[in-house]
Amino acid sequence: MEKRRKKSYLILLLISIVICGCPGCFLIGPGFINIIDVLGRTQAIDDLLFNFGEGFIQGGWMICPGAVLILIPLLLGFFTLVTKNKPEELTALNPTGVSKEDPLPPPS
Secondary structure, eight states, rough: HHHHHHHHHHEEEEHHIIIHHHHHHHHHHHHHHHHHHHHHHHHHHGHHHHHHHHHHHHGGGGGHHHHHHHHHHHHHHHHHHOOOOOOOOOOOOOOOOGGSOOOOOOOO
């Protein structure tokens, strides 16, 4: 039962990497490129904050949703690795019929 649960978590992890992780990486790349491009045109230290805001508006905003999308598979993978296996509880068996009165076999 526990192996099936572990396999299910791994399948969900792979699906989340494809659905969330890859698009997140594709959003972060252009976001950083836009911010670096605008900051590269800065000529005075006083314009740095204004240019950073301009770069964030032009395409740097894509970094935030990209980071959230990348965080989903990371958290799911952490959850998969950290969950502990619970030992199955053993139930006592009651002797029935013929086995109730038979002696125990000698140890080998």
